Amino acid sequence: MNLKYRLLLIVMVFTCSLVSAQTYDMLIKGGRLIDPKNNIDATMDIAIKDGKVAKVAKSISEKEAGKVIAAQGLVVTPGLIDIHGHVFHGTEPNHYLSDGLTALPPDGFTFRVGVTTIVDCGGVGWKNFDTFKKNVIDVSKTRVLSFMNIVGEGMRGGAWEQNTGDMDAKLSGMVAKQNKKYIVGFKVAHYGSRDWIPIDRAVEAGRIADMPVIVDFGGSNEFDPLSIKELFFERLRPGDIYTHTYAELNGARETVINRKSRELEPFILDAQKRGIIFDVGYGGASFEFKQAIPALAAGLYPNTISTDLHTGSMNAAMKDQLNVMTTFLAMGMELPDVIEASTWKPAQVIQRVELGHLSEGAIADISILNIRDGEFTLWDRTGQKVPTNHKLECELTVKDGRVVYDLNGRSIQ
Numbered sequence: 001m002n003l004k005y006r007l008l009l010i011v012m013v014f015t016c017s018l019v020s021a022q023t024y025d026m027l028i029k030g031g032r033l034i035d036p037k038n039n040i041d042a043t044m045d046i047a048i049k050d051g052k053v054a055k056v057a058k059s060i061s062e063k064e065a066g067k068v069i070a071a072q073g074l075v076v077t078p079g080l081i082d083i084h085g086h087v088f089h090g091t092e093p094n095h096y097l098s099d100g101l102t103a104l105p106p107d108g109f110t111f112r113v114g115v116t117t118i119v120d121c122g123g124v125g126w127k128n129f130d131t132f133k134k135n136v137i138d139v140s141k142t143r144v145l146s147f148m149n150i151v152g153e154g155m156r157g158g159a160w161e162q163n164t165g166d167m168d169a170k171l172s173g174m175v176a177k178q179n180k181k182y183i184v185g186f187k188v189a190h191y192g193s194r195d196w197i198p199i200d201r202a203v204e205a206g207r208i209a210d211m212p213v214i215v216d217f218g219g220s221n222e223f224d225p226l227s228i229k230e231l232f233f234e235r236l237r238p239g240d241i242y243t244h245t246y247a248e249l250n251g252a253r254e255t256v257i258n259r260k261s262r263e264l265e266p267f268i269l270d271a272q273k274r275g276i277i278f279d280v281g282y283g284g285a286s287f288e289f290k291q292a293i294p295a296l297a298a299g300l301y302p303n304t305i306s307t308d309l310h311t312g313s314m315n316a317a318m319k320d321q322l323n324v325m326t327t328f329l330a331m332g333m334e335l336p337d338v339i340e341a342s343t344w345k346p347a348q349v350i351q352r353v354e355l356g357h358l359s360e361g362a363i364a365d366i367s368i369l370n371i372r373d374g375e376f377t378l379w380d381r382t383g384q385k386v387p388t389n390h391k392l393e394c395e396l397t398v399k400d401g402r403v404v405y406d407l408n409g410r411s412i413q
């Protein structure tokens with residue numbers, strides 16, 4: 001080929017690439033964008049390129065994008081983050097939430113409700129993290145992280161979780177540091193004796209790995225439970241998390257709303273100011289309106305909204321992340337605050353500040369939600385009902401810049 005033809009060919013290829021190239025892979029157009037980290041609550045377009053947020057602006061031309069998703073009338077948020085789920089599913093009999101049958105496979109229960117990141121909350125112990133990574137983290141499309149149980153065997157239920165001889169701060173801290181990409185902290189749960197051993201060991205592990213601790217406190221000290229005041233002011237550090245905040249549990253633990261006076265304990269808001277994180281962890285038995293309604297009225301809003309997803313909660317009152325968010329909307333929490341407690345707040349709590357927001361350059365995890373109007377009823381485990389006229393529904397979920405759930409085919413062109 002002579003030089004003239006060669007030059008002509010180069011010009012032709014260059015021109016073709018200019019004509020076919022789109023600036024963006026995807027454009028989400030006309031939605032109400034709520035991005036609490038960036039103080040945005042406005043009608044905005046958002047463009048995505050190579051799995052990242054490329055541009056957020058009042059108007060971005062449709063011609064610049066390969067795919068356009070119409071989001072008029074819908075709410076566009078960062079991908080939801082559920083910091084309390086149970087997804088270490090497996091086939092081991094009698095293993096409860098640790099490689100057992102009570103935990104759920106994440107992808108079946110996340111994208112369809114706008115969740116792009118889920119943290120398994122204590123299923124894993126230092127002894128079986130490798131199994132969790134191989135069987136769950138590595139094969140899931142959902143971003144799966146872990147609060148590692150201070151019990152080496154993980155959340156196997158029964159006597160396994162009472163064995164203080166299996167609560168090793170040093171080894172737990174070591175495995176967490178070696179797997180920083182996936183492990184975000186330590187879990188204490190289901191401990192029934194009247195001592196502080198699991199809490200103190202988990203906090204020690206937290207110091208070793210520089211990670212927070214999440215606590216499901218007490219569980220069987222019906223007549224003389226340990227003091228939550230001591231827990232909040234003397235045992236935990238700022239940044240540590242108290243889950244099941246609105247549980248009543250018939251006195252198995254102290255409650256935020258005093259069971260006799262039915263008023264918020266006077267030290268709770270100070271504990272929150274001190275930096276204790278109050279997490280919902282709705283679960284099968286850990287949320288009651290008779291705690292939550294007066295707590296919110298007295299100013300105790302959750303820092304983070306989470307599900308405590310497992311086979312026992314998903315078909316009960318809890319259902320899923322959006323139902324829990326709808327519940328807090330129904331109790332008077334503002335939509336941007338509900339979104340923040342499900343995106344940017346949990347991202348900060350688990351020290352994953354690259355998640356939970358839609359800044360330009362951020363990972364493109366995005367949820368598109370519909371607020372359905374109608375007559376709906378929320379209910380809790382005691383049978384208490386709360387009516388609401390607004391219900392959150394997931395229209396479409398984007399993870400790493402790709403559509404992973406699409407209720408009404410909005411992404412098909």
Ligand SMILES: [Zn+2]
Nearest residue numbers: 084086121308
């Ligand atoms: Zn749980």
